[in-house]
Every structure is written in structure tokens, then in C-alpha cells.
Amino acid sequence: MASSEEDGTVEEKENNNKKRTKSALATAWLTFYNIAMTAGWLVLAMAMMRFYIQKGTHKGLYRSIARTLKFFQTFALVEVGHCAIGIVRTSVIVTGVQVCSRIFMVWFVTNGIRQIQNEESVILFLVVWTVTEITRYSYYTFNLLNHLPYFIKWARYNLFIVLYPLGVVGELLTIYAALPFVRRTGMYSMRLPNKYNVSFDYYYCLIIVMLSYIPLFPQLYFHMLRQRRRVLHGEVIVEKDD
Numbered sequence: 001m002a003s004s005e006e007d008g009t010v011e012e013k014e015n016n017n018k019k020r021t022k023s024a025l026a027t028a029w030l031t032f033y034n035i036a037m038t039a040g041w042l043v044l045a046m047a048m049m050r051f052y053i054q055k056g057t058h059k060g061l062y063r064s065i066a067r068t069l070k071f072f073q074t075f076a077l078v079e080v081g082h083c084a085i086g087i088v089r090t091s092v093i094v095t096g097v098q099v100c101s102r103i104f105m106v107w108f109v110t111n112g113i114r115q116i117q118n119e120e121s122v123i124l125f126l127v128v129w130t131v132t133e134i135t136r137y138s139y140y141t142f143n144l145l146n147h148l149p150y151f152i153k154w155a156r157y158n159l160f161i162v163l164y165p166l167g168v169v170g171e172l173l174t175i176y177a178a179l180p181f182v183r184r185t186g187m188y189s190m191r192l193p194n195k196y197n198v199s200f201d202y203y204y205c206l207i208i209v210m211l212s213y214i215p216l217f218p219q220l221y222f223h224m225l226r227q228r229r230r231v232l233h234g235e236v237i238v239e240k241d242d
């Protein structure tokens with residue numbers, strides 16, 4: 001009996017050690033990840049400012065930063081993994097919708113359709129994303145290091161109130177600008193008859209994506225408002241499970 005109790009204690013100790021190692025590893029990885037992402041978005045901010053100061057126009061700006069943007073925005077997919085394996089307390093669905101919609105905007109709208117890359121709306125969402133991500137990743141970094149300046153916390157949980165709708169406007173106007181080109185060229189579409197016997201119209205797909213902002217965006221926005229109340233005002237919020 002005594003020995004089985006001892007065994008239990010040893011097992012408990014081992015489990016605790018494993019948990020500590022796991023959480024130290026997770027913290028180290030998250031710190032590295034957040035520093036790298038803050039740096040990436042800072043590089044993007046500087047590249048955009050340099051381009052605008054040198055050329056005096058936004059035309060050509062997207063092309064000049066496209067590679068860096070694609071890299072860092074696509075890398076954010078890792079965040080869905082963080083939620084899935086439980087090293088951050090965030091919903092996989094909320095993060096998945098946010099990250100996938102951005103990746104879709106970058107790869108299948110802005111990057112895929114050259115004719116819209118000089119639209120003002122592209123610059124709008126790029127500037128909004130950049131400010132948001134510099135704030136967000138620096139918040140996570142300082143938070144992990146237990147040295148969080150109040151102004152970063154304030155910025156993380158206040159700027160989104162204005163930036164989120166502005167980003168959505170930029171994204172929707174960009175998709176809207178893409179519609180005529182997609183219709184004319186039939187890009188990414190499959191017409192019947194074809195050997196797979198499948199029909200797909202990217203034009204209508206884009207319209208469905210635009211419509212899907214109506215139910216999905218308020219969910220993300222209200223999620224952030226709840227996070228704001230929790231972090232800035234200490235409210236206890238009971239979130240529903242995925």
C-alpha cells in the first residue's frame with residue numbers, strides 16, 4: 001500500500017516535470033515565434049514607408065512587398081496549430097477563420113489578380129494589417145516576458161475597434177474591384193464540359209466570400225470585444241467551447 005502511494009507520488013512528480021518541460025518549451029517557441037513575427041511586420045512597415053517616401057505614389061507598392069507579405073501572412077497558419085495543440089488559450093475556429101481569410105486575400109485575390117494590386121483599398125488593408133500585427137505580436141512577446149508596457153496592452157485591446165472595420169472595408173472593396181476581371185477572364189474557374197465533369201465559377205465564389213463576412217465578421221469582432229473586457233476590465237467571461 002505504502003509503496004503504491006509512493007509510486008503514485010513518483011508518477012505525479014514525473015508528470016509535473018513533463019508538464020513544466022512542455023510549458024517551458026512552448027513558452028520558448030512562442031517567444032521566438034512572436035519576436036520573429038513582430039520583426040517581419042516591422043520590416044513590412046518600413047518597406048512600405050520607404051517605397052512611398054522614395055516614389056511618392058502607392059502604385060507598385062504591393063509588388064515591392066509581395067514576397068515578404070506572403071511569407072509572414074502564410075506563416076501565421078502556425079497559429080491555428082498553437083490553438084489545436086493547446087499551447088495558447090484561443091479557439092481554433094476563431095483563429096482559423098481570421099488566418100484563412102487573410103491568406104485567401106493575399107494569395108487568391110491580391111496576388112492572383114495583378115490588375116487590382118494598385119487599388120487604394122489594397123493599401124488600406126495592408127496598412128491596417130501591419131499596424132494590427134505589430135501591436136498584436138509585440139503584446140504577446142512582452143506578455144510572455146512578463147514585462148508588458150500598459151500602452152501596448154491598451155493598443156492591443158483598443159485599436160481593433162477602429163482597425164477591424166477599416167480592414168474589412170479594404171478587403172471587401174478589393175474583392176469587389178476584382179469581380180469584373182474575374183468575370184472577363186474566367187480565372188480559377190472550370191466550365192462544363194470537362195474531363196472531371198465539375199463546374200466551378202470563381203466569380204460566384206468571390207461573391208459568396210463577400211457575403212460570408214456578414215455572419216463571420218461580427219463573431220470575430222464580438223470575440224475581441226469580450227477579450228477587451230476580460231483583459232482591460234478584468235471581467236470573467238465564460239466562452240463556449242469549439
Ligand SMILES: CCCCCCCCCCCCC[C@@H](O)CC(=O)SCCNC(=O)CCNC(=O)[C@H](O)C(C)(C)COP(=O)(O)OP(=O)(O)OC[C@H]1O[C@@H](n2cnc3c(N)ncnc32)[C@H](O)[C@@H]1OP(=O)(O)O
Nearest residue numbers: 088089090095098101104132140160163164167213216227
Ligand atoms: C478560405 C476562404 C475564407 C473566407 C473567409 C470569409 C471571411 C470571413 C470574415 C473575416 C473577416 C476578417 C477581417 C480581417 O482580416 C480584417 C483585419 O484583420 S483588420 C485588422 C484588425 N484586426 C484585428 O485586430 C485582428 C483581431 N484578431 C485577432 O487578434 C486574432 O485573429 C484573434 C484570433 C481574433 C485573436 O483572438 P484571441 O482569442 O487569440 O485573443 P487574444 O489575443 O486576447 O489571445 C487570447 C489568449 O491567447 C494568448 N495568445 C494568443 N496567441 C498567442 C501567441 N501567438 N503567443 C502567445 N500567447 C498567445 C494570449 O496572450 C491570450 O492569453 P491570456 O488569456 O492568458 O491572456
